[in-house]
Amino acid sequence: MKQTTLRKEVRCSGVGLHSGQKVEMVLKPAPADTGVIFSLLTKSGRQVVVPEPGRVVGTGLATTLGTERAKVSTVEHLLAALVGLEIDNVLVEVDGEEIPILDGSASVYVYLINSAGIRVLDRPREIARIKRSLVFEQEGKRVVAKPYNGLKIDYRISFPHPQIGTQNFCFESTPLTFSHRIARARTFGFMKDVEWLQKNGLALGGSLENAVVFDDYGVVNPEGLRFADEMVRHKILDFMGDIAVGSHRLWGHFEVSCSGHDFNNKFMRYIFDNQSEYLDFVALEEPASVSSCPDPVLLPAGVPAWA
Numbered sequence: 001m002k003q004t005t006l007r008k009e010v011r012c013s014g015v016g017l018h019s020g021q022k023v024e025m026v027l028k029p030a031p032a033d034t035g036v037i038f039s040l041l042t043k044s045g046r047q048v049v050v051p052e053p054g055r056v057v058g059t060g061l062a063t064t065l066g067t068e069r070a071k072v073s074t075v076e077h078l079l080a081a082l083v084g085l086e087i088d089n090v091l092v093e094v095d096g097e098e099i100p101i102l103d104g105s106a107s108v109y110v111y112l113i114n115s116a117g118i119r120v121l122d123r124p125r126e127i128a129r130i131k132r133s134l135v136f137e138q139e140g141k142r143v144v145a146k147p148y149n150g151l152k153i154d155y156r157i158s159f160p161h162p163q164i165g166t167q168n169f170c171f172e173s174t175p176l177t178f179s180h181r182i183a184r185a186r187t188f189g190f191m192k193d194v195e196w197l198q199k200n201g202l203a204l205g206g207s208l209e210n211a212v213v214f215d216d217y218g219v220v221n222p223e224g225l226r227f228a229d230e231m232v233r234h235k236i237l238d239f240m241g242d243i244a245v246g247s248h249r250l251w252g253h254f255e256v257s258c259s260g261h262d263f264n265n266k267f268m269r270y271i272f273d274n275q276s277e278y279l280d281f282v283a284l285e286e287p288a289s290v291s292s293c294p295d296p297v298l299l300p301a302g303v304p305a306w307a
């Protein structure tokens with residue numbers, strides 16, 4: 001359970017979901033105890049943003065981190081990839097205000113991190129582990145958090161759409177399970193919302209290249225879905241990114257129902273504001289628990305949800 005970083009720097013470019021503008025991002029190795037730090041190129045030079053629950057300044061469409069001087073949007077898929085592949089320390093340089101949306105999943109970040117390689121550092125990894133069960137609930141959204149040696153997420157979504165309905169997914173995070181089961185799941189939205197957003201100058205970079213879009217009947221994307229239950233898997237990806245804004249990697253068993261970026265952040269603020277009650281900060285010698293989730297049904301890429 002030592003800390004890790006990247007072996008070398010890697011870079012990519014792509015459009016930002018909000019602005020539609022091209023942005024470039026570089027991931028660089030960082031020393032032990034650095035954590036994940038964003039270095040943003042602004043008009044007044046480089047500004048640093050360190051993730052904290054209280055530095056989430058926007059949750060519409062995506063999660064935005066910021067200070068008075070700088071902000072960076074759409075951080076959640078990258079942060080999820082860093083948690084999923086167990087990378088502790090990295091400097092993220094961005095030449096704009098958004099992380100590139102790429103294909104709307106974390107698959108390119110996983111590819112980049114694997115291309116860079118992982119360096120194990122000579123410093124123990126400290127975990128924030130849920131020490132007491134709690135139910136955090138508001139307006140039909142719910143996170144139940146329980147003590148657990150690892151990161152396990154049971155997620156449930158329910159959308160009144162004929163091709164989504166209710167989906168459940170149980171996920172125990174390891175680098176392998178994250179890469180195979182969660183990283184490729186894309187963000188999704190509805191045609192009527194996309195039209196409204198783009199008319200109002202929002203989600204200008206959103207397209208069928210980086211999101212699964214539903215009309216009233218089914219999936220608009222000609223290639224269909226990557227998994228029959230891609231939507232609930234993507235919600236797990238978002239949750240992993242949204243709980244990665246704490247000072248430490250978070251361990252626990254989370255049963256999540258109908259949450260989103262805003263509620264995920266409210267949950268994080270609550271447990272970190274009350275950390276003496278809910279969190280143990282421990283440097284663990286032993287590896288995490290072995291998976292206790294059933295194997296998901298695997299369908300070939302492109303099979304629509306209703307197949």
Ligand SMILES: [Zn+2]
Nearest residue numbers: 076187234238
């Ligand atoms: Zn997402």
